[in-house]
Amino acid sequence: AQSVTQPDIHITVSEGASLELRCNYSYGATPYLFWYVQSPGQGLQLLLKYFSGDTLVQGIKGFEAEFKRSQSSFNLRKPSVHWSDAAEYFCAVALYKLSFGAGTTVTVRA
Amino acid sequence: DTAVSQTPKYLVTQMGNDKSIKCEQNLGHDTMYWYKQDSKKFLKIMFSYNNKELIINETVPNRFSPKSPDKAHLNLHINSLELGDSAVYFCASSQASVDTGELFFGEGSRLTVL
Numbered sequence: 001a002q003s004v005t006q007p008d009i010h011i012t013v014s015e016g017a018s019l020e021l022r023c024n025y026s027y028g029a030t031p032y033l034f035w036y037v038q039s040p041g042q043g044l045q046l047l048l049k050y051f052s053g054d055t056l057v058q059g060i061k062g063f064e065a066e067f068k069r070s071q072s073s074f075n076l077r078k079p080s081v082h083w084s085d086a087a088e089y090f091c092a093v094a095l096y097k098l099s100f101g102a103g104t105t106v107t108v109r110a
Numbered sequence: 111d112t113a114v115s116q117t118p119k120y121l122v123t124q125m126g127n128d129k130s131i132k133c134e135q136n137l138g139h140d141t142m143y144w145y146k147q148d149s150k151k152f153l154k155i156m157f158s159y160n161n162k163e164l165i166i167n168e169t170v171p172n173r174f175s176p177k178s179p180d181k182a183h184l185n186l187h188i189n190s191l192e193l194g195d196s197a198v199y200f201c202a203s204s205q206a207s208v209d210t211g212e213l214f215f216g217e218g219s220r221l222t223v224l
Contacts, residue, residue, distance in 0.1 A: 034212075043114070043200055043215030044153075088151055097166060098213065100153040 002027050004093045006101035013081050014109050021076040021104050023091030031095040033074040035065055038088040038103075047089075050074060061085070083108045113137050116201045116216040123191060124224055130187045131219045133201030141165075142184040143213065144176060145200040153200070159184055188221075196223045 005024045013019050025031060032051050036044040048059025055067040065076045074091060086108040091101040114135045123129055135142060143166075144156040158166035159178045173189045188195060198220045202213040 036213075038151075041217070043202075043217045044213070045215070046212050049212060090153065097155060097158070099155075103151045103153075105151075 002095070002099070004091055004099055004101040006089075006091050006104050008104045009102070010105045010107065012107040012109060015083055016080050019076075019078045019081045019085070019106065021089050021091075021106070023074045023076065023101060025072050025074070025091075025093045027072075027093065027095055029095065030069060031093040033065075033067060034092040034094065034098070035059065035063070035074075035076045036090045036092060036100075037061075038090065040087070044090065047076070081106075081108055083110070112216075114201055114203055114214050114216040116199075116219050118219060119217065120220050120222075122222045122224065125191055125193060127191050128187070128189045129191060129221070130185055131199055131201075131221075132183070132185045133216060134183050135201075135203040135214070136182065137203055137205075137214060138182075139203040139205050139214070140181060141204045141206060142178065142181070143202040143204075144184065144186050145202060145215075147198040147200060147218070149197070157184075157186075191221075191223045193223050196221055 003026045034049045035047040038044045047063045048057050050057050050067045058064050063078050088103045090103045116133045141160045143158045147153050156170045157176045161181050162178045175187045178184045198218040200218050201216040204213045
């Protein structure tokens, strides 16, 4: 069955520390891959996307993600987290339709 | 200018009532969507319209009826509301005709059924 998994439900990180959010997918072919962020009370905003080519993609707000075909993963990273990065993060995959993972809540402590 | 706008933002109603949520996008996109986000923040697509034509209908009860009067508008009407309909409903739009492109989301409409 096709699925997208975010293993971490909740991550707490200190301001200034690095952040990595995990995403794994299970599809017959390599889908298009996305990371979205949802700030409290807001809609979702696209952080970055991977269609093909360079497996390290840069996004907005200082985020990057790396596609690893052998691991069926598309992990999101940020070298130094700011308090405003506290939000819900969704990995999504598209193969004829867009399907979202269950999300990872990121809490930033001072 | 808000790219994707939904009204109302909050909706509190009794079981059995009928309610509508409206969505408008000013991005010139061809495709619009309704997503439902439950209390655990899980997002699930409900409907997708491309140029006023229904292209995705995901096993949603027929109490939910989307309507797209033109490609900039996609409304959601819900009949005979049930407790389980309580959720945040997001409208989104994209330029792509199939769901492979970037989606622009509205801020959501929080529906509470009492």
